[in-house]
Amino acid sequence: MNGTASPHLVDLSASPTRALNQALHALGPDTNETLWRVVRPDGRHAIAVGIDAPITVEIDGHVGYYCAGMNKRARVIVNGNAGPGVAENMMSGTVHVRGDASQAAGATGRGGLLLIDGNASARCGISMKGIDIVVKGGVGHMSAFMAQAGTLIVLGDAGESLGDSVYEARLYVRGAVASLGADCVAKTMSDHHRAKLRARLDAAGISGVDVGEFRRYGSARRLYHFHVDNALAY
Amino acid sequence: MCGIVGLFLKDAALEREFGALFAGMLGVLSDRGPDSAGFAIYGRGELDAVKLTIRPPRGTDLAALARALEPAAGGVVEARRRGSHAVLVVPATREQAVLAALAARTPPVALVSRGRRMEVYKEVGRPTEVTESFGLERMAGSHGIGHTRMATESAVTTEGAHPFSTGRDQCLVHNGSLSNHNAVRRELRRAGIAFETENDTEVAAGYLSWRMGQGASLAEALQGAVGDLDGFYTFVVGTESGFGVLRDPIACKPAVMAETDRYVAFGTEYRALAALPGIEAARVWEPEPGRVYLWERAA
Numbered sequence: 001m002n003g004t005a006s007p008h009l010v011d012l013s014a015s016p017t018r019a020l021n022q023a024l025h026a027l028g029p030d031t032n033e034t035l036w037r038v039v040r041p042d043g044r045h046a047i048a049v050g051i052d053a054p055i056t057v058e059i060d061g062h063v064g065y066y067c068a069g070m071n072k073r074a075r076v077i078v079n080g081n082a083g084p085g086v087a088e089n090m091m092s093g094t095v096h097v098r099g100d101a102s103q104a105a106g107a108t109g110r111g112g113l114l115l116i117d118g119n120a121s122a123r124c125g126i127s128m129k130g131i132d133i134v135v136k137g138g139v140g141h142m143s144a145f146m147a148q149a150g151t152l153i154v155l156g157d158a159g160e161s162l163g164d165s166v167y168e169a170r171l172y173v174r175g176a177v178a179s180l181g182a183d184c185v186a187k188t189m190s191d192h193h194r195a196k197l198r199a200r201l202d203a204a205g206i207s208g209v210d211v212g213e214f215r216r217y218g219s220a221r222r223l224y225h226f227h228v229d230n231a232l233a234y
Numbered sequence: 235m236c237g238i239v240g241l242f243l244k245d246a247a248l249e250r251e252f253g254a255l256f257a258g259m260l261g262v263l264s265d266r267g268p269d270s271a272g273f274a275i276y277g278r279g280e281l282d283a284v285k286l287t288i289r290p291p292r293g294t295d296l297a298a299l300a301r302a303l304e305p306a307a308g309g310v311v312e313a314r315r316r317g318s319h320a321v322l323v324v325p326a327t328r329e330q331a332v333l334a335a336l337a338a339r340t341p342p343v344a345l346v347s348r349g350r351r352m353e354v355y356k357e358v359g360r361p362t363e364v365t366e367s368f369g370l371e372r373m374a375g376s377h378g379i380g381h382t383r384m385a386t387e388s389a390v391t392t393e394g395a396h397p398f399s400t401g402r403d404q405c406l407v408h409n410g411s412l413s414n415h416n417a418v419r420r421e422l423r424r425a426g427i428a429f430e431t432e433n434d435t436e437v438a439a440g441y442l443s444w445r446m447g448q449g450a451s452l453a454e455a456l457q458g459a460v461g462d463l464d465g466f467y468t469f470v471v472g473t474e475s476g477f478g479v480l481r482d483p484i485a486c487k488p489a490v491m492a493e494t495d496r497y498v499a500f501g502t503e504y505r506a507l508a509a510l511p512g513i514e515a516a517r518v519w520e521p522e523p524g525r526v527y528l529w530e531r532a533a
Contacts, residue, residue, distance in 0.1 A: 042504075042505060042508035042509075043503055043504030043505035043506075043507070043508050044505065061514075062504050062508075062518060064503060064504060064505055065503075081490075081504070081518055083488070083490075083503065083504060084488060099518075100518075100519065100520065102488065102490075102520055103485065103488070121485070121520050122484070122485050122523065140485070140522075140523075141484070141485075141523070142484075
């Protein structure tokens with residue numbers, strides 16, 4: 001039997017990604033095979049996608065597209081950089097990227113926590129629907145585009161057009177924001193918001209950060225409804 | 235799709251391995267561009283000679299062709315066959331005369347590139363087969379750029395494969411598609427730039443050559459492209475002394491770079507860089523959109 005003490009070791013230079021993913025998909029909800037270590041990812045795509053089990057998968061090296069996509073309940077750790085679409089459409093669990101993440105990190109995510117120790121590039125949290133994303137560095141342009149629900153917390157700076165066409169997601173940025181997108185505005189920070197932000201930073205294991213340094217951004221809600229002045233356009 | 239790679243060596247001790255490293259990088263990106271592939275490689279050059287990379291008609295007797303060019307070249311022409319291409323080495327002062335002699339032949343001999351150090355090879359087919367047919371693995375060089383193509387804007391032909399070269403020791407590979415290439419091509423034709431295909435990337439190469447012909451530096455020419463070329467692009471540009479990288483302002487196409495004490499490398503995906511020596515300790519990052527990156531060596 002494989003107990004939790006000795007993790008499964010998977011060398012992706014020796015066996016295909018598909019075999020790893022199929023083994024992870026075969027795990028039941030009460031599996032005791034809870035520790036997996038993946039080596040030599042070498043930028044391969046779709047590593048550890050579609051997991052639905054309370055396990056930990058630690059990946060040593062840089063990963064390609066869509067790592068840990070659709071994740072449910074698992075904790076996936078990337079000891080390196082992640083390519084486009086890391087944790088795309090995550091449902092629950094935790095994905096932790098110890099390096100940088102490329103475009104569209106956490107896109108359409110519905111739940112769970114995506115923690116990025118480095119920077120995330122363009123379109124971080126695009127169309128997010130309930131996920132919590134915490135980026136210790138900065139995020140690129142068009143982050144939180146059409147973000148519907150959830151929280152994007154950025155300890156560094158944000159690129160151009162932050163929160164364009166944002167719905168009800170909450171955006172907190174500690175550094176500079178290059179520009180805000182359409183219908184995204186700065187909002188007041190109340191004690192209620194500071195407490196929520198503190199709780200999320202705690203959940204991400206981040207201490208020593210003053211929540212008073214953050215600004216909150218969200219929807220001005222001007223794009224929600226048809227404006228009667230536009231009726232003559234039809 | 236499409237895949238592009240670039241490798242610029244800082245450590246001359248790696249130059250003999252250049253072809254093997256570079257062929258590996260291109261091969262990994264076969265699935266991003268299975269139609270055709272090409273590469274530019276910068277080897278050692280002689281001060282007073284120029285290398286003409288040509289694609290002679292199938293069945294051409296290369297030795298006879300070299301002899302026929304002797305009057306134009308003013309002496310013996312060194313000719314080396316490389317797959318479907320060949321490299322002619324001629325005195326720099328005779329370059330125009332040899333080019334005229336090549337153009338006057340029936341059937342015509344296609345010129346692929348000209349340069350003191352640059353040789354360009356491209357062909358239709360799986361990238362691994364293309365690089366093998368040219369013997370890239372055994373080539374030495376200081377830097378190079380390469381491309382695997384999945385065609386969108388023009389036909390799958392050898393002429394439509396990248397890199398595109400429109401100037402001496404200058405070439406360009408492109409991942410993306412330009413939307414205003416027809417208008418820009420018309421303007422550049424009026425300005426005297428010649429085009430051989432309907433390909434969008436050739437327009438970008440012509441644009442950069444035109445800007446540099448007017449006195450702009452490579453960095454200035456690339457910066458100008460941000461305003462004048464519309465569409466999606468990641469460009470990697472090769473020059474005699476180095477290479478440059480530019481992504482469109484919305485970063486539509488992926489790109490990743492790595493740097494160590496021994497080299498700077500570019501890849502559409504990290505997979506292409508994963509087999510480079512010492513990559514585990516390299517600084518790996520994503521180039522920022524709309525920003526010009528340049529690496530140069532003393533010429």
